Amino acid sequence: MDTESIEMGEKGRETVMSLSDMVMGFFEEVEEERWDKAGGEEAGDDDDDDDGEESRGFWQTQHRLLQEALAKSSSTERRIRMDTEDAVRNMNSGSFVCFCSNLMAKEYCRSCTLRYITERLKKSGYNSALCKSKWRSSLDIPSGEHSYVDVVMESRSGKRSPVRVVVEFNFRAEFEMARASEEYNHLVGVLPEIFVGKSEKVKSVVKIMCAAAKKCMKDNKMHMAPWRKDKYMLSKWLSTPDRIAPGAFMPIDFVTQRQPKSRASMLTFDLHPTPLQVA
Structure with missing residues (x-):
């Protein structure tokens, strides 16, 4: 070879x-x-234990922060909430029907509900309005729009700037997610169905919930949707809205005098048929 x-x-x-x-x-x-x-390997066991402890600590902290944020209510917020809940009870009494073009609807639509509550708060002496917020898309979030109610409270002395209070009737559902973890769903359950709060309270609650959503998505190895980010969620209630005064609505007296349709629970809206409960 x-x-x-x-x-x-x-x-x-x-x-x-x-x-x-x-x-x-x-x-x-x-x-x-x-x-x-x-x-x-023992080292692997230690890492798992550390991760589990860190995760439990995160959810405990978020739960505590959320409860603290929701508990902070001024006398103005409490008063508006009481009057709002009174309006809700009046709606649930069966004396209200939608006055939109969808006369055959069996349930209250969101638009008519918001207009009704806005008018009721106005009759109670508040500077209330139906708000429609819109925002453009950016590199972080897509464009969107949202409707809700707000109340502007003037200071008695006139020296301070007016205080704006957000009134949202479907607040809890705004944070619900499919295939969410038990820990995240527990946080959602703490949220009120009817939210009444100043801008600072809105910011605190939204940031807490969005941080929890991010953690939930990461644990489930899922992508965080842009409409779940705090910037998008805050745009719903804190971007500059168009305020529509109740005077532009159909009078309440005309609405309530019409023959009611078959009874439906208030605030079922389009996607959430569960009746609204007032504490």
């Missing part, structure tokens, strides 16, 4: 050995990974 043939044979064996080493290395890495997942 000549020298050239011997050299080619050696190179062939080296190639085979190289491929063999690669295959064996691959299987070794797979086995190590299986071992780690099965708890074969």
Whole structure:
């Protein structure tokens, strides 16, 4: 056998050995990974314990922060909430029907509900309005729009700037997510169905819930949708809205004098047929 043939044979064996080493290395890495997942290494167990403790601490903190944020209510917010809940009870009494073009609807639509509550608060002496907010898309979030009610309270002395209070009737549903974790759903359950709060309260609650949504998505290895981000959620209630005064609405007296349709629970809206409960 000549020298050239011997050299080619050696190179062939080296190639085979190289491929063999690669295959064996691959299987070794797979086995190590299986071992780690099965708890074969104490270090892996410690990491899992640390992650679990960190996760529990996060949810406990979010729960505490949310309760603290919701508990902070001024006398103005409490008064508006009481009058709002009184208006809701009046709607649930069966004396209200939608006055929109959809006369065959069996349930109250969101638009008519918001207009009715706006008018009721106006009759109670508040500077209330139906708000329609719109925002443009950006690199972070898509465009969108949202309707709700607000109340502007002037200071008695006139020296301070007016205080704006947001009134949202479907607040809890705004944060509901499909396939959410038990911890996240527990936080959602803490939220009130009817939210009444100043801008600072809105910011606090939204940031807490959006941080929780991000954690939930990360734990589930899911992408955080842009409409779940705090910037998008805050735009719903804190971007500059168009305020429509109650004077532009159809009078309440005309609405309530019409023959009611079949009874339906208030604030079922389009996607949430669960009756609204007033505490």
